[in-house]
Amino acid sequence: MTIKRYGVEGGKGTGGQHLPFSRAVEAGGWLKVSGxxxxxxGEVVEGGIIEQSRIAIENCIEIMTEANYGLEHVTHVSVVLTDSRYFQSFNKVFKEFFGEHPPARICLVADLVVDCKVEVDVTCYKAP
Structure with missing residues (x-):
């Protein structure tokens, strides 16, 4: 089985910090997109949970598209919110993207190392 890594050069985080991980890794038909x-x-877009949720999901989709995966291939989504009061608003945005192909999901509340309200990662599958 071949493993393909996307964005191995690392992205840029806040303050231009080099991020030492791949944006996504693909193996055996599976694609795992980093949070x-x-x-x-390289800078957090200020705004409320609705805007920040859209951008986080759009960033996942951009990476998925680069790897030739679509929303129909998403099998699981992990969501971290910094406040439980964001849950309903996040769900509205989530449904905009995944309404036709709802994946399995976990959503939890935790502090993030980046000063934002949400982080999202996705796992996709497409038969090789």
Whole structure:
């Protein structure tokens, strides 16, 4: 089985910090996208949970698209919110993207190492 890594050069985090991990890894038809926050060009996009959720999911989709996966291939999503009061608002955004192909999901509340409200990662499967 071949393992393909996307973004092995690492991305840029807040303050231009080099991120020492792949944006995604693909093996045997599976694609695991690293957790995405509402960042653009290495900086967190300020805003409420609705806007930040959209950007985090869009960042996942951008990486999935690069690897030739679509929303229909998403099997599982992990969500970290920094406040449980964001749950209903996040669900509204989630449904906008995944309403036709709802994946399995976990959502938890925890502090994030980046100053934002949400982080999302996805796992996809497409028969090789």
């Amino acid at each position: 995405q926050t509402p960042m653009r060009d």
